[in-house]
Amino acid sequence: MIKLENVSLVFQGGSVALSNITTEIKEGDFVYLIGHSGSGKSSFLKLLYRDTYPTKGIIDVVDMEVSSLPKWKIPILRRKLGIVTQEPQLLEDRTTFENISFSLEVLGYDAKEIDAKTSTLIDLVELQDNAYKFPYQLSGGEQTRVAIARALASNPLVLLCDEPTGNLDPDLSIQIVSLLEKINRAGTTILMATHDSSIVNRRKKRVLELSDGKLIRDETEGTYV
Amino acid sequence: MNKLSYVIKNTFINMRRNPLLVIATVLAVLVSSFLVFTTLSGRAVVQNNTSRWQNGVHVVIFLDDRVTTTAHKQLQESLESYPEVRMVDYFSKDEATEEFKILFKDQPELVQEVDFEILPSSLRVNLNNPSDYTLIIERMEGNPAVKEIRASGEAIERLLSLTNTLVLAATVFAILIAFAAFILIINTLRLTAFAKRKEIKVMKLIGASSTYIRLPFIFEAIFESLLGTSIAVGLGWGVIQYSKDSLVAESIFDITISDGYLINLTLGLILSSVLFGFFASYVGIRKALNE
Numbered sequence: 374m375i376k377l378e379n380v381s382l383v384f385q386g387g388s389v390a391l392s393n394i395t396t397e398i399k400e401g402d403f404v405y406l407i408g409h410s411g412s413g414k415s416s417f418l419k420l421l422y423r424d425t426y427p428t429k430g431i432i433d434v435v436d437m438e439v440s441s442l443p444k445w446k447i448p449i450l451r452r453k454l455g456i457v458t459q460e461p462q463l464l465e466d467r468t469t470f471e472n473i474s475f476s477l478e479v480l481g482y483d484a485k486e487i488d489a490k491t492s493t494l495i496d497l498v499e500l501q502d503n504a505y506k507f508p509y510q511l512s513g514g515e516q517t518r519v520a521i522a523r524a525l526a527s528n529p530l531v532l533l534c535d536e537p538t539g540n541l542d543p544d545l546s547i548q549i550v551s552l553l554e555k556i557n558r559a560g561t562t563i564l565m566a567t568h569d570s571s572i573v574n575r576r577k578k579r580v581l582e583l584s585d586g587k588l589i590r591d592e593t594e595g596t597y598v
Numbered sequence: 599m600n601k602l603s604y605v606i607k608n609t610f611i612n613m614r615r616n617p618l619l620v621i622a623t624v625l626a627v628l629v630s631s632f633l634v635f636t637t638l639s640g641r642a643v644v645q646n647n648t649s650r651w652q653n654g655v656h657v658v659i660f661l662d663d664r665v666t667t668t669a670h671k672q673l674q675e676s677l678e679s680y681p682e683v684r685m686v687d688y689f690s691k692d693e694a695t696e697e698f699k700i701l702f703k704d705q706p707e708l709v710q711e712v713d714f715e716i717l718p719s720s721l722r723v724n725l726n727n728p729s730d731y732t733l734i735i736e737r738m739e740g741n742p743a744v745k746e747i748r749a750s751g752e753a754i755e756r757l758l759s760l761t762n763t764l765v766l767a768a769t770v771f772a773i774l775i776a777f778a779a780f781i782l783i784i785n786t787l788r789l790t791a792f793a794k795r796k797e798i799k800v801m802k803l804i805g806a807s808s809t810y811i812r813l814p815f816i817f818e819a820i821f822e823s824l825l826g827t828s829i830a831v832g833l834g835w836g837v838i839q840y841s842k843d844s845l846v847a848e849s850i851f852d853i854t855i856s857d858g859y860l861i862n863l864t865l866g867l868i869l870s871s872v873l874f875g876f877f878a879s880y881v882g883i884r885k886a887l888n889e
Binding site for chain 1: 601801
């Protein structure tokens, strides 16, 4: 599903974000990408959805060679991925329902499909009581749920989450991870960047650990050391 | 279909965000297009008139009253022998009197006051090439049978020169205003893109293509450009109609301009405005999309 071979990312000016990363994530996996701030987690994810491209190496995501992907094919790649950022990036002037339906509208669904699918996604993230609330009326955890629902609109094969629990308290964080596990059980591959040790240690999954841009650990059922 | 409705809906949402800038843009396009329309129409009118005048009499040789019939016939034959000359007509004093009465029929006092004896007979020369009038003047100068020579070519050249200067000035002005309109469109779109930066970011993450994100901005720019141009063209047609009906039409100037020319000019301006809007939107939104 995701394959990196000797991938490095060096920024202009020479600072090394990622160095010689080789790893593979299989279909249906749930993987934590851990490491301290500045270890390269976000850069790793950005490479996968082609927000940036590697200085060297080969990246294969959902059968697309991302490292040499032409610009016009980026939307095709992204429609196969769901992306959740640390900041939920919700549109402030739209309700939960509208924020989710916006994705479906952009993806070209017709009005009936949009209504039905948005309702399904709202049920999935358990926001039925908040469907017509605006982002400022939602808690941080609820906002993250909306962002997850929006990311799922395109039925992605992989969900890439960049510290989705970064701004949440432990209880809410666990709720979000539970939600992601539910999505994973339905078949979606999940790669979640986090530096929250409690989550990683409580829900033992495969762990990829980055330090100073290097992959220093790849453990099945790993912990945050 | 749903995508199209999204694009159209967002085009108008975008325009509602900056109504004053939209109005300023439409006005700038309007003024620029109106200048182009009226300048090109005006030039066509002048060209029509000058070519009409050029097809008429190019040089009038007024004859001395003392000249004999034999002398004027010799002079006429000699003129007709020049390769530049297409035709020479003799215009007697009586014919000059009749022409004067027709020309000034609206001013009977003047007709009554004038001593028609002072009106000279003349030879009216039509040239193959109107610009050769100087050759005729050179050849006729000093001829004792000739009292005075007048060439319409001089007046036409002065008129054309004045028209060309005016056309040039109006064109420069139109380009400056078009440039202002261009900047305004870019500015409007950039403000809209800035206001919608989060929406654009989300769209990119979801997998919307650049073209899809761009379309509401392209539609907005084309709409503004097209609206300004359409009003300008409508006003231009109105001005031409008014000029035809006004006093100007009763002067020596003929405001006739072919519908074919006006339709081509209109279509050309409309097409240009679409391209103009498209190009301005391309430049305006490029930076926002690359961020």
